[in-house]
Amino acid sequence: xxxxxxxxxxxxxxxxxxxxxxxxxxxxxxxxxxxxxxxxxxxxxxxxxxxxxxxxxxxxxxxxxxxxxxxxxxxxxxxxxxxxxxxxxxxxxxxxxxxxxxxxxxxxxxxxxxxxxxxxxxxxxxxxxxxxxxxxxxxxxxxxxxxxxxxxxxxxxxxxxxxxxxxxxxxxxxxxxxxxxxxxxxxxxxxxxxxxxxxxxxxxxxxxxxxxxxxxxxxxxxxxxxxxxxxxxxxxxxxxxxxxxxxxxxxxxxxxxxxxxxxxxxxxxxxxxxxxxxxxxxxxxxxxxxxxxxxxxxxxxxxxxxxxxxxxxxxxxxxxxxxx
Amino acid sequence: xxxxxxxxxxxxxxxxxxxxxxxxxxxxxxxxxxxxxxxxxxxxxxxxxxxxxxxxxxxxxxxxxxxxxxxxxxxxxxxxxxxxxxxxxxxxxxxxxxxxxxxxxxxxxxxxxxxxxxxxxxxxxxxxxxxxxxxxxxxxxxxxxxxxxxxxxxxxxxxxxxxxxxxxxxxxxxxxxxxxxxxxxxxxxxxxxxxxxxxxxxxxxxxxxxxxxxxxxxxxxxxxxxxxxxxxxxxxxxxxxxxxxxxxxxxxxxxxxxxxxxxxxxxxxxxxxxxxxxxxxxxxxxxxxxxxxxxxxxxxxxxxxxxxxxxxxxxxxxxxxxxx
Numbered sequence: 001x002x003x004x005x006x007x008x009x010x011x012x013x014x015x016x017x018x019x020x021x022x023x024x025x026x027x028x029x030x031x032x033x034x035x036x037x038x039x040x041x042x043x044x045x046x047x048x049x050x051x052x053x054x055x056x057x058x059x060x061x062x063x064x065x066x067x068x069x070x071x072x073x074x075x076x077x078x079x080x081x082x083x084x085x086x087x088x089x090x091x092x093x094x095x096x097x098x099x100x101x102x103x104x105x106x107x108x109x110x111x112x113x114x115x116x117x118x119x120x121x122x123x124x125x126x127x128x129x130x131x132x133x134x135x136x137x138x139x140x141x142x143x144x145x146x147x148x149x150x151x152x153x154x155x156x157x158x159x160x161x162x163x164x165x166x167x168x169x170x171x172x173x174x175x176x177x178x179x180x181x182x183x184x185x186x187x188x189x190x191x192x193x194x195x196x197x198x199x200x201x202x203x204x205x206x207x208x209x210x211x212x213x214x215x216x217x218x219x220x221x222x223x224x225x226x227x228x229x230x231x232x233x234x235x236x237x238x239x240x241x242x243x244x245x246x247x248x249x250x251x252x253x254x255x256x257x258x259x260x261x262x263x264x265x266x267x268x269x270x271x272x273x274x275x276x277x278x279x280x281x282x283x284x285x286x287x288x289x290x291x292x293x294x295x296x297x298x299x300x301x302x303x304x305x306x307x308x309x310x311x312x313x314x315x316x317x318x319x320x321x322x323x324x
Numbered sequence: 325x326x327x328x329x330x331x332x333x334x335x336x337x338x339x340x341x342x343x344x345x346x347x348x349x350x351x352x353x354x355x356x357x358x359x360x361x362x363x364x365x366x367x368x369x370x371x372x373x374x375x376x377x378x379x380x381x382x383x384x385x386x387x388x389x390x391x392x393x394x395x396x397x398x399x400x401x402x403x404x405x406x407x408x409x410x411x412x413x414x415x416x417x418x419x420x421x422x423x424x425x426x427x428x429x430x431x432x433x434x435x436x437x438x439x440x441x442x443x444x445x446x447x448x449x450x451x452x453x454x455x456x457x458x459x460x461x462x463x464x465x466x467x468x469x470x471x472x473x474x475x476x477x478x479x480x481x482x483x484x485x486x487x488x489x490x491x492x493x494x495x496x497x498x499x500x501x502x503x504x505x506x507x508x509x510x511x512x513x514x515x516x517x518x519x520x521x522x523x524x525x526x527x528x529x530x531x532x533x534x535x536x537x538x539x540x541x542x543x544x545x546x547x548x549x550x551x552x553x554x555x556x557x558x559x560x561x562x563x564x565x566x567x568x569x570x571x572x573x574x575x576x577x578x579x580x581x582x583x584x585x586x587x588x589x590x591x592x593x594x595x596x597x598x599x600x601x602x603x604x605x606x607x608x609x610x611x612x613x614x615x616x617x618x619x620x621x622x623x624x625x626x627x628x629x630x631x632x633x634x635x636x637x638x639x640x641x642x643x644x645x646x647x648x
Contacts, residue, residue: 021538164542165535170557172545203527206563211489213537214345218488220541221496224548233494239530 006118008317011106013150017215023150054097104270106151108143113317158316176312196271235265250299330442335430337474341539347474378421430475432467482640500636505609520595559589574623
């Protein structure tokens with residue numbers, strides 16, 4: 001019996017000005033997917049979900065509807081048609097969720113990326129990560145209705161990932177500055193991605209768009225030139241954040257608290273409700289996190305929260321154990 | 325009698341996706357401004373334009389209306405109020421224009437930047453280039469009605485300049501990849517900046533804006549990572565180029581000819597009618613230029629053109645001779 005465990009971590013999409021084109025991975029927390037290969041065929045789906053923990057029973061057990069199994073099915077189809085690998089056995093899938101659902105932390109992307117690296121290892125590593133990332137992105141369609149890449153790509157590849165284009169998929173890896181630390185705070189409230197998307201305008205003034213792409217260029221410059229002040233100045237989102245901030249109780253105060261505590265910048269993680277901040281040392285990132293949590297607690301909604309401090313992960317999804 | 329000659333070169337604003345936020349300088353052609361200092365005061369303006377060559381008589385001789393003298397007047401006001409330098413004499417200004425007017429090559433910005441570095445040298449270099457750039461930008465208001473920085477800033481500072489913000493002014497210098505060459509072709513036709521601006525929409529679909537800022541991030545990545553293929557893929561302007569291309573006879577064919585000849589990418593220089601292309605060697609940039617010129621000539625309008633091949637200038641405006 002062959003067993004492989006894949007791991008992929010939380011990711012932050014958008015990154016303020018980089019709405020829909022930028023995301024990055026942190027080192028923890030992350031989801032684990034344990035795949036066990038059985039050589040004998042079984043009727044029905046070649047992938048069976050044997051257990052899910054940490055989701056409070058929210059995720060589907062149907063292998064076509066659960067993101068982690070769905071992407072493995074897509075992977076099996078792909079290696080059959082393009083690599084001539086006709087897998088006849090079956091795979092049991094165990095999902096250990098450590099990421100909260102609907103949190104803006106890329107929960108579905110982490111499960112998909114973890115499942116894909118495990119499946120690839122299990123079947124002899126026929127695919128590169130660049131091939132696997134396509135299925136991780138497809139998995140987002142199952143999870144939340146649109147095949148966006150700003151969580152799935154960094155969950156698979158690590159680092160900052162800039163999505164230049166979807167057709168063809170053109171992903172640019174930007175290595176993080178060495179002293180950049182992310183504080184991620186998840187307040188215990190929920191923002192539905194679909195609702196967070198519905199509050200956005202269909203069109204925006206050209207002048208606002210220009211301001212946003214000036215900041216995107218500046219953020220990329222700051223990351224590549226390791227200019228922490230510039231990273232901070234560029235973490236401005238004039239498009240999505242003003243519309244989405246009201247969906248997160250206390251957001252403006254939490255952001256101000258982060259800046260007052262020394263953060264370079266602060267914005268909404270993905271579509272929220274989690275909030276991220278960047279700092280130029282771990283110690284500052286810890287102080288920032290404490291201030292953010294305290295401010296959520298002192299807000300009218302008196303929100304409890306979880307908090308993580310992490311560098312940007314340069315590894316991406318990976319196999320953490322294997323009995324091959 | 326003290327005489328200083330300042331020089332500043334042509335610049336290309338917008339750079340495809342970087343509409344209104346990006347520009348770069350090339351090494352030639354450029355404008356020259358010769359300033360001669362007379363210690364004795366003279367009634368009226370402290371700056372007199374004694375001659376202008378190369379403009380076909382188009383530019384005003386009134387020192388408040390000519391960009392090159394206007395910026396010197398602003399500079400004199402500034403050093404009086406902030407540096408305590410109360411200049412009592414007068415300055416004669418001679419402008420040698422080598423850049424065509426209304427060409428999209430940053431003609432007014434070059435004159436302003438050349439005049440400012442000469443004036444600064446003449447009066448003992450009281451200002452940094454970062455201070456001078458403010459006046460060069462103000463000069464654009466006199467020249468074309470709006471104080472835009474995408475020509476003025478690179479004319480003064482050289483390199484690629486990304487304008488993150490105007491208030492406060494936040495300019496980011498991006499050094500060019502060493503093998504990047506620009507082909508600049510100026511067809512003998514005119515596009516008024518004000519008209520080129522009037523064809524742009526006031527607002528754009530969010531999806532279009534996202535595509536543009538993905539490309540801006542990618543272009544900055546390509547420049548900083550010296551990834552020539554990425555630079556080429558990112559040189560896409562979905563906002564301004566489609567609206568402005570019809571104002572330049574034969575533009576689409578010229579762009580295709582540049583790409584067919586091996587250019588990384590090609591777009592409109594500023595608001596046109598000049599067209600620029602990037603290549604990853606001087607030899608390719610020369611071949612690309614010949615193809616572009618031939619295509620302009622074969623277009624319905626049978627346009628003659630001038631062509632320059634140049635690396636990106638890393639110096640910016642400078643004093644080229646001085647009798648101090």
